[in-house]
Amino acid sequence: MTNNHLYKLSNFPKNKLGKILGYKDDHLEMPNKIIEMGLLPDTIFKILYQAPFNGPLYIEFGQEKSRIALRKEEGEYIIVEDLE
Known part of the structure; x- marks a missing residue:
């Protein structure tokens, strides 16, 4: 069991x-x-930036360091843990 949030x-x-x-x-x-x-289970990611006024999240993920923008509402569906 880990102490990750x-x-x-x-x-x-x-x-x-x-x-x-x-x-x-x-x-x-x-x-x-x-x-x-x-954005599949076990994918490692980092949020690089969030646009002002609850705008999109700019995310870097995967071994290829792909980057995408994801609406905050879409991010509500994804459960994640911190690795640090």
Whole structure:
């Protein structure tokens, strides 16, 4: 058992390494875009920046260091843990 904290991706601190654990229980309503972009369980990521006024989260993830923008509302569906 680890002492890592669990978060929704939308509330995860910037510039910390995290790992995607899974999705919220009501994931049937989750946008397919999240999975299609490669935000799968066990993916390592870092939030680089959040646009002002609760704008999109800019995320770097995976071994290829892919970067995407994800709406904060979409981040509500993703459960993550910190690795630091």
